[in-house]
Amino acid sequence: MVVKVGIAKLGNIASGVMAELLLDERADREDMQTFMATSGTKLQPEDIDRVVSTMKAWEPDFCIVVSPNGVLPGPVGARDELLKAGIPCVVITDDITTKKEGWEALKASSFGYIIMKADAMIGARREFLDPVEMADFNGNLVKVLALTGAFRKLQTELDKVIDQVKEGKKGADLVLPKVVMTSDKAVDGEFSNPYALAKARAAYEIAQAVAGVNVKGCFMTKEWEKYIPIVASAHEMMRQAAALGDEAREIEKAGNGIIRKPHKKDGTIVSKITLISKPE
Amino acid sequence: MVVKVGIAKLGNIASGVMAELLLDERADREDMQTFMATSGTKLQPEDIDRVVSTMKAWEPDFCIVVSPNGVLPGPVGARDELLKAGIPCVVITDDITTKKEGWEALKASSFGYIIMKADAMIGARREFLDPVEMADFNGNLVKVLALTGAFRKLQTELDKVIDQVKEGKKGADLVLPKVVMTSDKAVDGEFSNPYALAKARAAYEIAQAVAGVNVKGCFMTKEWEKYIPIVASAHEMMRQAAALGDEAREIEKAGNGIIRKPHKKDGTIVSKITLISKPE
């Protein structure tokens, strides 16, 4: 059986940049296929409609709906539409836990969700953010999410849904993830050395703190002479978070302790630690 | 007028991870929209067909076809199909210039192309590459492509096509990019400080050299005790390339010399150097 995983990307967050790759890192899995469509960076009704229609037409076993700020009308409408079409959805979004009402509604709903607290907003000011700065920030953020364990947890949760489909479950019977990805959650079980874990946890906390600084720089400060240094400092924080994630991994290398959990062709996850060894 | 840019992603290369984001880094452009579909990491006929059909149905003004090894039957078939449907295509691929025949054919064709020589193959061995390692490698590679100027060059070439559409050109009248992205090409005009440029050039060269090492580790070495250290060393090279790209940018910061070229809402590109200033 080949599970069909749809991915609807509405706008961009770093967690969505490689969601489908995380599920099949060497492109050799035979138990599932993915189809992703994205509205680019836009969240207009017609953009979203295009993505949703494409997904509905493909009839995936379940659909991942990735977007920033997943309590906005756009993403909310998209998942409602997909649900109506009988497609179970897992929402992946950056932090919406401070937006009380929307967050309560999502928690109470039948949707799955993964709230990535470190997937901080970018410093989206024209005087600062050009394509190079944007890509570099996302490169750093991808490294943070990868090296702290957050990406692994996200992947594992999605794999659990795939496994259920393979076992014959479908629609409303699927148990979907309900995860707020905190620093403690992200790093849990990912490290052999406790100082590596502490560094990764610190990296995640710093990345998480970036959001507040960019919100201040993008929405709460008017004068460009003032907001430029603010968003610039937020990107320096993210660069440092990436460096710290890297330090964590270097410590694991020093102890030959990196925990690797590749997929096999049949989708099962195997595990290994010693570098020169076969995963089991 | 709103230009419709289609993006067909067949399998994954780092250059494709954020192609649509490079064109609209702050999601505020009003002169174009993008629609991307991807086959995930698969290159099977049915996967490709799904993507191509989706694109054809949308009828973009032109289409970017991103894939590894763009002389394989899959990507070649996809672009032929799109061309037949009257959709001009720009091929983005990792290095195929050593694959003589396919490369000659592409050069001679009416397709545009951007060959990203530093977008090196990943160390795709199960004993080594799990989702975390995959994401970290891509984070490093994104940083290299961003910080050396390669992404800017890619974006600029695509923007030129968009501009032509805005001027009323279409189909076969569009002048499409014909670019082999070498280290010299990537760094040209991107730096205020010549040592920053030299470091970026070095980063690009190292990234480019990764490909050969991973080819050896993935295709030319049988024993896992032998290929694991090889692919591991390739990833260490890429990590170092990213570090060197970072050094280049830090030098530019020290001279307050980072060249920023953001898009305006109408898609025009403005430019600035001094951090605390407005782009013009």
Next chain:
Amino acid sequence: MVVKVGIAKLGNIASGVMAELLLDERADREDMQTFMATSGTKLQPEDIDRVVSTMKAWEPDFCIVVSPNGVLPGPVGARDELLKAGIPCVVITDDITTKKEGWEALKASSFGYIIMKADAMIGARREFLDPVEMADFNGNLVKVLALTGAFRKLQTELDKVIDQVKEGKKGADLVLPKVVMTSDKAVDGEFSNPYALAKARAAYEIAQAVAGVNVKGCFMTKEWEKYIPIVASAHEMMRQAAALGDEAREIEKAGNGIIRKPHKKDGTIVSKITLISKPE
């Protein structure tokens, strides 16, 4: 005239570790003298009484009262006592702005205050914090406060009070500082290069975020297996903040742009930038 500056240290925060040194960095000022007494790390009534009595006996022109959590009964009692004795007080404390009531009272009072938001609580758990870890954390925090400009702002505010005394003002006529030391406040005017400023601002934000993590680790988590990684991650954050402050200063070195503002013997502050030059 020689101004008498009393310093009452009740318990420890990094801002107090070298308050008297900041006022007379080369020990050659002839216009003022300081006398400091401290209760060590204790905040018991008798400890505080000892310090307060010593200060009252010396009859300083004004007194700096440094303590953590400056809304606790101990520090509050100490400053009330000193005020009753006619000694104007400037309160220096770590962040109390989240403790609404006490903070409102302090704002409304006649006391001066300097709230050091980055002077984060230490990871005070016996399983983690021994004398070496404590000293290293404070070394890092001293570097952050120095290199971001926070210490300079603190020193300048205190120098303004000294200057008033030299001009003949005293008691209630002294205008005392009312400063919440935010990241924007700390870095303002301290850097020649805007990226150095952005890095320093980032360092300050990270240091500030340490407080929340240590509060969680010290007061909100019961199990030692859980709180050890939390406080360890907080110290990793502070180490990274110090590294970032250091990066800021290195950038200033690269541009020969470090702004130096030493005291002269008569207490006036002179200024210089180019390293090989005389301050003016």
Next chain:
Amino acid sequence: MVVKVGIAKLGNIASGVMAELLLDERADREDMQTFMATSGTKLQPEDIDRVVSTMKAWEPDFCIVVSPNGVLPGPVGARDELLKAGIPCVVITDDITTKKEGWEALKASSFGYIIMKADAMIGARREFLDPVEMADFNGNLVKVLALTGAFRKLQTELDKVIDQVKEGKKGADLVLPKVVMTSDKAVDGEFSNPYALAKARAAYEIAQAVAGVNVKGCFMTKEWEKYIPIVASAHEMMRQAAALGDEAREIEKAGNGIIRKPHKKDGTIVSKITLISKPE
């Protein structure tokens, strides 16, 4: 029983910046209390007298007299005065072992002493040393003294005196420390990994070599164009020493080998190595 530890700080050296904190790093010891008074950075008779009188009035069980250059009349007078009042003294000073006569006298005396050879003189030139540079240098030096083990040795020696008081000894019966803190002495027994120890030893040696450079820059060179680069180079040396101390600790982290020796509430010292463990 609560031991009373007096601390008289005359002028400043880094070893004195946190002497009282080292004895009670989490402020929860119930077996002793400290009272510290300081003359600020001044060493005038009246400044010293103020400190000495305060100490005598408090009648501590013993007194630590911290100062630079502990063979100067000021510090010598202070300890003689305290001794006359029946208060045993431990002298903490930077390196005086090259000042033959004074050193011989101290060795022969009944005073305890801890000579901190790495507590190098600062680059006290107005063209260079402002409050920020001063604080940063001391931050670096605190890190060196902490991370090499020198602070632990100092603390342990003082704790031994406290223990004697708790056992009922007093006055001339107390066995006081007689320690010259060399690099070999500082690092002894502090590290699990021998390369960490070698790095810490190197850090201490570099810090120790700073003194000679600053003496040359402060006392033996007249022209400011010449002495500025000299003292600037001394501070670069100290920055590098701190970096090396940090490398040592990172190596210990990599092996989960940091040796921690916190105080318990009753003042006993417990010990642990593995991070996630209870000290014993």
Next chain:
Amino acid sequence: MVVKVGIAKLGNIASGVMAELLLDERADREDMQTFMATSGTKLQPEDIDRVVSTMKAWEPDFCIVVSPNGVLPGPVGARDELLKAGIPCVVITDDITTKKEGWEALKASSFGYIIMKADAMIGARREFLDPVEMADFNGNLVKVLALTGAFRKLQTELDKVIDQVKEGKKGADLVLPKVVMTSDKAVDGEFSNPYALAKARAAYEIAQAVAGVNVKGCFMTKEWEKYIPIVASAHEMMRQAAALGDEAREIEKAGNGIIRKPHKKDGTIVSKITLISKPE
């Protein structure tokens, strides 16, 4: 018996800078002596003749002929001349394996050879290479060759020849090394930690890639505005390779795993790992 090892250096490559030192690292070997003569950086017939005559006059048991580009007439003539005089030769050269004919001839000959593939050509352009740049490049390259294991392999091969002489073999009976020093060859058996090995392998690969960049900059590019950045980037690559070699060694330190193989006085090689131990 004392073996006589001659070393003829014709021009310079980094592998020759310390060939004789590698054989007797503490200058206490009693079983052999070396005599080295060099033509400086020149390869003119008379320069070579001087060196060859000196060697012939000394009558070494065998001779090492070190030069760049060991298929040039100069080095070829020198070794032929020495062979004619009955002196067995081992050729050490940078990479000549791309120079097919000369390489085949050498392989087929009775000479021994060690082809050092990472001993890359320097960026020999007057606008870039002055004595400081030259020495720094060689310092980096020496570090790469040392820290990757390449120097050890070279030394071991030469020691094997010395051992044969000690056993009584001579002239054509000596089995001479036939080694192409690839990355895999260099790192083999040199590391306790597999990530250290991977980093060293990466360092070697980067150093090897420098050659192509410098060939482009020195021989294939005419305009100085173009070739300066090219050779500058090659030196940045080598600097990074040295940094990576250093990372490898630091990882080994973290695991107390550095493999040391010193010579004893009698020339035998002993071995040890734990730092605080005697070699055996």
Next chain:
Amino acid sequence: MVVKVGIAKLGNIASGVMAELLLDERADREDMQTFMATSGTKLQPEDIDRVVSTMKAWEPDFCIVVSPNGVLPGPVGARDELLKAGIPCVVITDDITTKKEGWEALKASSFGYIIMKADAMIGARREFLDPVEMADFNGNLVKVLALTGAFRKLQTELDKVIDQVKEGKKGADLVLPKVVMTSDKAVDGEFSNPYALAKARAAYEIAQAVAGVNVKGCFMTKEWEKYIPIVASAHEMMRQAAALGDEAREIEKAGNGIIRKPHKKDGTIVSKITLISKPE
């Protein structure tokens, strides 16, 4: 005219490793030639005799005699012998200025000398120093001597002698260098940025301090458990000195301020600063 420069290397110091290369960094000088002979690492009479005879036979215009500890009978005898043969000599040695008598004799003699104070003794203990450690130490030391300016000063002094020969002077008429290479001497005039100079000066001071530590480890400590950490710490110091030299150069890169002084073919020295420029 082609000046003949002889180089007699007796034993090894880092200053001798590339003396001849410093004089002709791109091997294209037409005004001089060098001939170097070395006794390897030995200093026995017969080894020295071999070198001296070779030199005398060649009849150079002047001879550089490089050795460690240049007041030992071996090096002293060698230069006396060469002088007797009418060959003017310049002595290059590591620090002998603490060896009073020999140093006074050399100063008073007709020999030229360059005393390289940072060319510190290596940690020559079998338990520590194998060929890899030896080469890495020398790589670091070469970097220190290059990047601090010490090598340039050495080269310039030798070039001055060559220039005199070209002007027709010879024998006793040659004015030979009389230089003690202190940190101040080494860095003088080598840097555009004063912080780069300060860092280089610090690197040189640290390297210089290595000597004392290695002397203690090699000659003054008996037990191997004790001397291993001592010599290991000395090598850590040298590694840090190299890192600091590197920092100095990176600062110069950031300001596009590296001063380059290549030789032309005719031996004249030209100069440039901006990287993309021709030397003049």
